[in-house]
Amino acid sequence: MTTPGTGRAASRRKPPHVLANARFRRLWTAMSVCSLGDWLNIVALTALAGDLTAESGYQVQSLAIGGVFVAKMLPAILLGPLAGAVADRFDRRLAMVVADVLRFALVLSIPLVLLLSTPSPGTYQWVIIATLLVECVNLFWVPAKDATVPNLVPKDRLEEANQLNMLVTYGTAPVAAGLFAVLALPSDLLRDILPLAEDPARLALFINAAVYLVSAFLIFTLPDFPKNHTGISTPSVLRQIGEGWRYVGASRIVRGLVIGMLGAFAAGGAVIGVARVYVEALGGGDSAYGTVFGAVFAGMAFGMFFGPRLLRELSRRRLFGLAIVAAGVVLAAIALIHNLVIVVLLTVVLGALAGIAWIIGYTLIGLEVEDQLRGRTFAFLQSLARVVLLLVVAVAPTLAGLYGERLVRVAPEVAYRFDGSNLVLLVGAVLASAVGLVALRQMDDRQGIPIIGDLVAAARGRRFATETQEQPRGMFIAFEGGEGSGKTTQSRLLGIWLRDQGFDVVQTREPGSTKVGMRLRAILLDAAHQGLSARSEALLYAADRAEHVEKVIMPALVRGAMVITDRYVDSSLAYQGAGRALDPADVTRINAWATGGLTPDLTVLIDVPPAIGLSRFASPADRIESEPPEFHERVRREFRTLAAAEPDRYVVIDGTQPQEEVSRLIQDRVREILPDPVPDDSEDATGTIPAIRD
Missing domain, CATH: 3.40.50.300 (P-loop containing nucleotide triphosphate hydrolases)
Known part of the structure; x- marks a missing residue:
């Protein structure tokens, strides 16, 4: 016999949210703060590289921004496994606190060098050196964090904890971009309040350094920090890719999903890689750059959350391929339209389409791959995504710089500016559309049904039916x-x-x-x-x-x-x-x-x-x-x-x-x-x- 008001409802009561765990909540807060600092660091350093080389011409500026992206990602690819193995031998709390303090000092040194010296090639060199050192320090902080989380939450709540970790990893990107855009408002508005407001990149780096110091305090004061070690060293990124392809290549559907997801990832990376130079060519400054940077990730978050809820009657496999093709079309429009407001709006759409493709592909891969191979497949996907992003953000501004600035005569008195950033975005658009078509061809589970008719029917909330069908x-x-x-x-x-x-x-x-x-x-x-x-x-x-x-x-x-x-x-x-x-x-x-x-x-x-x-x-x-x-x-x-x-x-x-x-x-x-x-x-x-x- 059950008490009134209990019974089945009581038996279905959900367990407490994982954030109700005080120790995990503090670590998650530190992770959130660090993720915000990491994204703010990327925006500020690329903006700073563009500012330091603005007088040197379009090509030099593009190459300088590409150098920052290479410095940010190269240590993780080359030194990640070694750092993980070394980090596993240290006390995790000490490793994380020391890493945060070192990141604070290194990031703080960049604006201090700018304050104490006149901008010169040597200044830019220190930006690259400091960035490399910060990323090397990151290689000790990240594995220590990854190994600590499983010891703070029960095994049955680990998936929920990992979802929250991914939320702050990517969800803080638009927050950081928005913060930078606010800092980059006309200096007259902020000069009386903040003496450093004349240089938004420098001010952002001061805030970035302070963020790492806050993280160090949160980790240092975390009670009952786990002491046991679980073995966090991992094989090299290139080895993960080589081993993973053997499992992925055996399934045409999984292969199509991986190719499509990487295409969507590369489309967003192409925008990030040339955004700083492209925005400046459109007449925007640091504030506009921060807005465009944030628009990509805001759109991705929107697409990941709302995408699967759209076109409910459309096959998820079809939606996956169509989203990538549409992303290519939108990227082509971004490449050819010379209006900053429209570019920002289209960038949000591009991010949303990439988010739709990513969340659908990630879900399908999780169910398509056998349990014993799933971990290796996801490791392969994440490693390959990292390499693709490195190549895109490094090659994109480099290619843009090599192509330079050009005017195309469309009429005797009409000239159309088509510079390196336009070329990169257009090439990315073609590749994204091609990848989407390949994925759609391999995965289409409604062949024989016209895609346009299927889309129209799904938009009206019903499945497609032929006209002759009763x-x-x-x-x-x-x-x-x-x-x-x-x-x-x-x-x-x-x-x-x-x-x-x-x-x-x-x-x-x-x-x-x-x-x-x-x-x-x-x-x-x-x-x-x-x-x-x-x-x-x-x-x-x-x-x-x-x-x-x-x-x-x-x-x-x-x-x-x-x-x-x-x-x-x-x-x-x-x-x-x-x-x-x-x-x-x-x-x-x-x-x-x-x-x-x-x-x-x-x-x-x-x-x-x-x-x-x-x-x-x-x-x-x-x-x-x-x-x-x-x-x-x-x-x-x-x-x-x-x-x-x-x-x-x-x-x-x-x-x-x-x-x-x-x-x-x-x-x-x-x-x-x-x-x-x-x-x-x-x-x-x-x-x-x-x-x-x-």
Whole structure:
């Protein structure tokens, strides 16, 4: 018996947020402060490099800014593993505090050198030297931080803690850029308040140095700092890339995702690399540069948060490729338009598109890659992204400087300025569009359906349907899952529940719901037909599905019935596509033609590990059930990938839970899409019936 107001609600109460942990909260605050300082350091140093070489011409200025980016990233690539191994031998608190104090002193030395000397080539050389030293010190702070976090939070909250860490790592970039833009306001506004306001880069570096000192204080005063070491040294970046490509290259979909994500990353990096010079060419100063720098990351944050919520009816794989292509188009517009306000707005859009591609790709890779390879794949992706960013931000301003400033005569009295930064952005736009098209071609799971029509339909909140297709009035629900997942039992329980609510329900299955289908089922599942080829199997399932849609599903939907099917198209994508290693584009194409593009309103995936599902069978296994465990693991992985690609169509249920709980969760989700509201009395319709073979 439960106390009123408790019961299920109490059992679902969420555990305290990870930030409720006082020690992790203090470390996270220090990380936030340091991330803000790191981004402010990048903006201030690139602006300072541009100011110091402004009198030396366009080429020298571009090369000077590129030198800062190289100095910022080269130590991590060349010395990262060595520093990590050395850092693991020191007390972590001492290593982090000393590193913060050294960063404070080195960053502070840059504006002090400017105050005590006249700007000269030697001044710029000290900027580069100090930057290199700061980044070398960073190599001791970062691994010590990474090794400390797992010892401050429980293992089941580590993912949440890492998400918060990524939030401050990238989320502080627009804050730092905005702060620099404010500091770079006309000096007359701030001169009476801050004596150093005449030079915003110098003032930003003073603030940057103070930020590192605050971080040192927070780390030094952190109570009960963990003492044990967990081994934080890592292989070299280049070695991670070499090893990772062996795992990534084996899957065309993962390969397409990685290529696309790196293309989106490079598009944003191209803007950052030439932003300082380009903004100055457009008539803007340090404030405008800070605004453009922040616009990229503000757009990325917006895209990562809101992107997956846009165009809900569009395939996630299609949205991934289209976002990269669109980013290339926007980057081309940035390259050719000579209006600073429009450039800032387009930069926000560019960042948003890159953020959409990055978050979708990151999610799909997490589900596509096997558990034992996932860590190495992400390490490979992050390492390769770092190298790509280094190349882009170093090569972009260098290429811009080598090309120089030029005027193109478009008419006798009309000249169009097309300098090195325009060229770099335009080349980046072409490459981004090409990468997006490659990713779209490799990953498109709706081939045969026109992209423009699909986009228009998704913008209107519905799935694309051909003009000749009779529009159904009912609702279509499909159950998917591996062998022994319980989907057959749950589909029948849902049918019983919906009939109790007064709905006209048609219960069906694949294969074998038509006269032709019954014969096909005998062929497909009979263990005596083990020699059936994978292509023949896929075609037979598609033939059964064509009969099923035309004779059973569509007539019921047209009359307004609720259709519940045990398996549908996604089973072919999982079993024949992933299980039999057929080209998923081919499987998608033949099934889209067989079904006329009919897609379920809701797909319920009952997710059960194959070892558990197969153990539920007492009778002899059929042709599919007798496949080896690796086959069923690939099937399960593909189902989860499909669910991640279309989260609004799917609901994923843990099938290892009690039958009543699984039924309740399914009913809760179905209730959300029913045309008429159904009271929340799910406890009256979760009775059990004998489990049925799946």
